[in-house]
Amino acid sequence: MIYKHRILILDDEAELRSVISKRLRRKGYEVFETGTIQGGLELCKENLFDGVLLDLKLPDGNGLDLLEQIKVQQPDVQIIMLTGHGTIESAIEAMKLGAFDYLTKPCNLAELEISLQKACDQRKLLVENKGLREVLNRQAPGIEIIGESPLIQDLLAITRKVAQSDESVLIRGESGSGKELIARAVHLWSNRADHAFIPINCGAIPETLIESELFGHEKGAFTGAGSKKIGLVEISDQGTLFLDEIGEMPLSIQVKLLRFLETGEFRRVGDNRLRQVDVRIVAATNRDLKNEMNQERFRQDLFYRLNAISLDVPTLRQRKSDILLLADYFLKTSTVSPGDGFEAVYVLSEKSKERLLDYDFPGNIRELAHLIKRGQILASGNVIYPQDIWPEKYKGTLQERALSEQEKVYESEFVQCLSQIQKQGYPMLEEVERLYILSTLKLVEGNRAQAAKLLGISVRNLYRKIESYGNDDIIQ
Numbered sequence: 001m002i003y004k005h006r007i008l009i010l011d012d013e014a015e016l017r018s019v020i021s022k023r024l025r026r027k028g029y030e031v032f033e034t035g036t037i038q039g040g041l042e043l044c045k046e047n048l049f050d051g052v053l054l055d056l057k058l059p060d061g062n063g064l065d066l067l068e069q070i071k072v073q074q075p076d077v078q079i080i081m082l083t084g085h086g087t088i089e090s091a092i093e094a095m096k097l098g099a100f101d102y103l104t105k106p107c108n109l110a111e112l113e114i115s116l117q118k119a120c121d122q123r124k125l126l127v128e129n130k131g132l133r134e135v136l137n138r139q140a141p142g143i144e145i146i147g148e149s150p151l152i153q154d155l156l157a158i159t160r161k162v163a164q165s166d167e168s169v170l171i172r173g174e175s176g177s178g179k180e181l182i183a184r185a186v187h188l189w190s191n192r193a194d195h196a197f198i199p200i201n202c203g204a205i206p207e208t209l210i211e212s213e214l215f216g217h218e219k220g221a222f223t224g225a226g227s228k229k230i231g232l233v234e235i236s237d238q239g240t241l242f243l244d245e246i247g248e249m250p251l252s253i254q255v256k257l258l259r260f261l262e263t264g265e266f267r268r269v270g271d272n273r274l275r276q277v278d279v280r281i282v283a284a285t286n287r288d289l290k291n292e293m294n295q296e297r298f299r300q301d302l303f304y305r306l307n308a309i310s311l312d313v314p315t316l317r318q319r320k321s322d323i324l325l326l327a328d329y330f331l332k333t334s335t336v337s338p339g340d341g342f343e344a345v346y347v348l349s350e351k352s353k354e355r356l357l358d359y360d361f362p363g364n365i366r367e368l369a370h371l372i373k374r375g376q377i378l379a380s381g382n383v384i385y386p387q388d389i390w391p392e393k394y395k396g397t398l399q400e401r402a403l404s405e406q407e408k409v410y411e412s413e414f415v416q417c418l419s420q421i422q423k424q425g426y427p428m429l430e431e432v433e434r435l436y437i438l439s440t441l442k443l444v445e446g447n448r449a450q451a452a453k454l455l456g457i458s459v460r461n462l463y464r465k466i467e468s469y470g471n472d473d474i475i476q
Contacts, residue, residue: 006047008033013035044073050119067079078100081116116195146327147325163186169311197236215266240279240281316367347383372389
């Protein structure tokens with residue numbers, strides 16, 4: 001699909017606007033025009049422009065003032081000033097305020113066209129450079145997808161190939177399996193990565209509002225439409241629009257989406273004017289769309305239009321070898337503070353690992369993330385046990401935790417020392433803390449960095465506490 005540069009002509013001479021508009025439209029530009037500052041501001045609120053032809057003198061104000069306001073709304077737009085009263089001072093002022101060029105009227109149309117093309121090229125370069133900086137600031141390859149299983153590696157290889165085309169994509173998979181992450185990968189690995197990725201959940205928006213969300217609306221188009229609105233389709237121009245839960249889209253909107261997919265054209269609600277954008281559609285569903293078609297809840301023509309390229313995301317139970325990798329990732333990235341001003345470092349007990357590997361995960365990766373978060377919150381120490389993850393299922397005492405041999409020895413020694421402390425009448429809280437720290441150091445053979453992680457405190461804080469005990473020499 002050929003992208004049409006959007007141009008705004010803002011001049012109070014209607015005849016001149018008409019001449020320029022006709023010429024630019026013949027050259028393939030999409031042209032908007034008005035003769036007042038107020039009209040220009042309204043159009044800039046509703047549309048994103050590549051270039052603006054702006055008269056210096058307008059009936060309701062000075063073009064230089066409007067130049068500043070447009071630049072605030074759309075910083076990348078390139079503005080060419082037009083005036084029949086050109087002076088060196090006004091030209092210099094316009095350039096200082098960010099104008100791309102300055103032409104005097106009557107201007108040569110060929111010269112104007114050359115300047116306008118350069119302005120559009122400049123805007124494109126600015127947008128691409130901005131997108132490039134954003135991409136470079138992200139970790140290569142731009143998105144982190146955890147998994148070493150053959151199923152996920154095959155999916156990623158196919159996704160990279162699919163990303164290079166401009167075809168619509170249908171992503172299928174159970175809830176929580178990572179469909180949106182794959183959709184983002186399609187976008188970030190494509191030549192649209194420097195433009196917007198806009199997600200919308202088709203099942204989360206009422207049927208009466210979804211058309212307005214997608215395509216926008218005019219002021220007064222329906223009750224409550226107090227102002228004009230640019231829809232997500234328009235905002236996604238040159239980027240990717242992700243339609244999550246496409247199977248829940250109402251049939252009435254499916255018809256309009258199909259037309260948009262076929263032509264790239266749409267109308268805002270309450271407007272008869274056709275608009276055109278260049279957007280790639282990526283859709284996702286956890287439903288069987290063929291069954292939905294049989295039940296006449298999903299259009300067959302839309303299905304085949306979306307299903308030109310399909311990606312199937314495996315369930316977590318199909319890629320069990322990735323469970324512990326993902327659990328470790330969530331342990332590192334999902335921080336929980338015990339309330340002491342530091343973030344604790346958690347580990348899974350061996351029994352917790354076994355239980356996670358045996359679990360079927362009906363909620364897939366999303367459920368695993370929630371279980372890890374719950375374990376961190378409910379854990380009484382730095383080790384997460386099964387009853388921390390599933391408190392309703394694994395109830396019991398400390399002895400029922402099925403600890404590793406090393407953990408058993410450690411806890412046995414700890415309990416014995418507690419008993420001695422109680423008999424000897426030491427101050428309980430301080431002595432328990434001291435014992436816990438020294439026992440942890442013994443467990444990790446004096447490795448203070450590792451002990452600090454297990455204790456959930458900083459290394460500096462650990463050193464201070466050891467020094468206060470006055471027995472640093474016994475922990476080497």
